[in-house]
Every structure is written in structure tokens, then in C-alpha cells.
Amino acid sequence: MAVTGEERPGGGHRIVKPPSMVELAAASVRRMILGGTLLPGDRVIENRLTEELGISRPPLREALRMLEHEGLIRQSPHRGAVVTPLTLHDVYEIVTFRRELERMAVTLGIPVVEESRLDRCWEAVRRMEQAADRRDEAALSETNFDFHLAVVGLAGHQRLETAYRSLQLQMQLCMAFNRNARAQRRESAGANVLRHRRLLRVIENGDPDEVLAELEQHGDRTFLDDLPDTLDPGSAQAQRWLEAERAR
Amino acid sequence: MAVTGEERPGGGHRIVKPPSMVELAAASVRRMILGGTLLPGDRVIENRLTEELGISRPPLREALRMLEHEGLIRQSPHRGAVVTPLTLHDVYEIVTFRRELERMAVTLGIPVVEESRLDRCWEAVRRMEQAADRRDEAALSETNFDFHLAVVGLAGHQRLETAYRSLQLQMQLCMAFNRNARAQRRESAGANVLRHRRLLRVIENGDPDEVLAELEQHGDRTFLDDLPDTLDPGSAQAQRWLEAERAR
């Protein structure tokens, strides 16, 4: 798999700029990880990747730094990088943190003060619908991602949005991890789109609490039920949390 | 200023490992930024730094990536890096986000479940006291930093702690920015230490709400009052926020 320029063919915000090698490399490796080519715990060997991607090591190393800060890999000095090995504790951190960021975004961003931010959400839903029509699983996942990011973007809080993006990526990592163990989505793509439309209408309605309630439904409940038992707990704290969460 | 190995002489967690160039470089440049050698808006030119630090560009570039993700610099393709230019909107983001992360940490981490985490806090206070006795401003600031990080660490939430660290760094950037405009601390070092001791006792007490109340007092109120009027507002959202915040 060599690096290619067609990241987000439909709706990226980049116009004609030739992306740098490190962005390209980061995107490629990210896809490998989220797509399940590289699994949690796998070593990420620089030489192997430079060969596959056709670039040299320095930009690749920068790309790996980016992925590290996105939480997708971990690096230790002189020992190289590893796709973040997930324990239950990691899942705990990811889910709780992500939820909290969403809460904050809703609190800050609703009711919506700037029309253009809502447009971004609608645009995402629109592209999501197109993807659903095409039965394009990859695009559906991508636009789903964009939608949630756009919702968080309603807060007009760049740092919050960046952090959320990172968490969302790690959430996808969790799901890539689980892909082997279970049927991914029981829900039809159409229902999925509808659910997002409904969320967006609630958002337009302007009541933060309603939005939070809707998000509560939106989520990870089924994901948490399907966690494989083989998962390393990582901490008692996380185990207690999962139990409490499942009991709800 | 060449790179040196003596980062955190007192209490770093590294034992004998010779740190890599990129860590060293990141630490050096971080110091330049937080110490006010490089001011918000200043261009960060790679060649200049490689010369000053005595290292080559690839590791420096990795270091700059790190600093970018810490929020201390911004990079745009082919245009290089700039020390994050602060607008009021940035201050708004930093302060609100930081506060929210503290809130989350307190909610998750208190009452404290693991004794060792509290030890880390006490250790930080102890070192803070030593720094105060030595009238060592730099060490005081550093240990103050560590203390807050340790408090957030009570949550046992790695990702939260990392995010908080980043926000705390950006907070220091704000303060470095303001250093020129006003007298920094009106409070004696001793009172400062005492305030932290009190906070820690409230923490041991185990009531999250009490801790939050204490943190509320702890903070940025005076900082917000002293913001220079020359600061670019950045957004109406931020201006409204500052007004509301000052009215409290």
C-alpha cells in the first residue's frame, strides 16, 4: 500500500494543496490500524512501513509521533512503536472521557449561536445519507465520524474538538479490535442515518439536556456488552465501572 | 543554549536512561517558550534552533511536532512554526477546558481509592515547600505544575492526565505572555504552599464537592482580571465569557 493523495475525496477542506508526506503517511498508517491490518499489540516497524509506503524514515517518524498523540500507537525509546494494546482500563478511559467531552460540548454549544456550525452538521448528515445509499461501509463510518465531530464543533472550541477527535479515533480502534469477535452493526444504515437526523433536530431545538438524553441513547451500550471476556482488565477500577455500566 | 540532560533534577521518573535528542530538544524549546525567550507569534525557525541546540533537523522536527500537540506552537505547511499566538478566545478555551478536566478528575478520583496516588500529591507538596524555602521561583512553578498534575492523577485516568498536562502548559504560556504586563504573583510563596496543603487535606476528606469548591477559589480569577486589553478578542463568544467570568 503506497501513499496516495485521495484522502477524503468527497468533502475535505483542503483545496488544491499537495499534502505533505507526513500527513499522507499518517493517514495511511491510521487506515491500517483502524482497518484492522495492524492489530493492537502489533509492532510497528519503521523500515517495513517506509518500504510499503515508499517514503523515507524521517517523515514517517513524524507521522508516528502524530499517531502516538492520537493515541493509536505507543512508542518506547529504542524499542519502537506498538499499536496501542487495549486493556479494559483503556476502554474505560476512552468511553468515559469521550462522553465527558460530548457533555462539555453540548453544554457550551447548545443552543447554537452560529448558523454555519449547524450547516456543517447537516452537511455531514447529507454525506452520510449518500454513503448509506451507496452501501459504502467505509464512507458511512467516515461520515459518521465527521458528524459527531461537527456536533462537538458546535461548541466553537478548537481544543475540545481536537481532543474529541483523538478519542473518537481510539474508539474506532476499539471497534476494529472487536470486529473479529462479533457482528459489527445490527442496525441498518438507514436507521442509523435517521437516528442522526433526529439528534440534529433535537439540537436545533436548543435544549442541552434533551440533547444529552438523546446522546445517552445514541451510544456505546451495545458496544460495551460485546466486549470480549479475554480482554485484559488492566485495573479493578475499570472492572467496577464496566459492571456498573452494564447494570444500567 | 545547548541541550542538557538535567531536566527535572529533583524528581523525574527516569532512572539512568540517556534521553533522546527529541525529548531534550522538546524540553529546551518548551523552556524557551514558557520562559518568555520566545513569545507568542514569534516564528520558530528550524535552522536557528538546530544551531543553538547543536542537533540536526529531523529530531528537532519531531520535537516540534510534540510541542504542536502540546499546543505551544502551530505549524502550517511550508510556512513553518509559530509560537501559538494567543487571542482571548484561546484563553477562553484553555481556562474552560482545564477547569472541566479538573472537574472530571475530581468526580472520578475522589474519594481516593489508591493510597499511592495520594503519596504522589504529598511528595509534590513536599518538593514545593523545599522550593519555597530556597526561594527558587522556577522550581516553585515546576512543582506547582507537578502538584496539580498529581491531583488530576488521582482519577487514575491516563488520557485525562495527558490532556490536562497539555492544558496546564498552555496556561503557563498565557502567564508567560502576561509576565511583561503585570506583577506576577501577589501572594507569598509560603501562602501558596499553605493553600495547596489545605486543598490536599480537603481531598483526603473525600468529598468531591468540597474539593471542587476549594479549586474554585484556587484559581485563575486574578489572572483573568489582569488580561491586557490589547489582547485580540478572537471571538464574541470569548468576550461574552470573560465578561460573565469577571462579574462573578
Add this chain to the structure above:
DNA sequence: CGTCTCTCTATTGTCGACAATAGTCCGCCC
């Protein structure tokens, strides 16, 4: 006199090669 274009330079982006380290495998000694 202003503006537009073209060159020219400062700076960033990328590369291939060299140095240093950690983990491994083999032989050796007990």
C-alpha cells in the same frame, strides 16, 4: 506613480547513509 511579474533567497520538506542500541541466539562453563 502604482502594479505586476520575475528572479532570488530564506526556509521547509525529503532523502539515503551512518551510529548506537536492544534483543536474540549460540557456544561455553559450571
Add this chain to the structure above:
DNA sequence: GGGCGGACTATTGTCGACAATAGAGAGACG
């Protein structure tokens, strides 16, 4: 036979040089 020490290899860390870009400045044209 098992544990220990030492070379070897795979991999990461670092470097200097080359390529490509963006911005600034000088010159020509309207």
C-alpha cells in the same frame, strides 16, 4: 542439563545534503 556471557542482527536514533516551496525584493510595464 541449565544458566551465563558474548557476538550478531534487527531496529531505532541521528546526521548532513539535496529538492522544493513561499515570500520578498527589484525591475519593467502600464
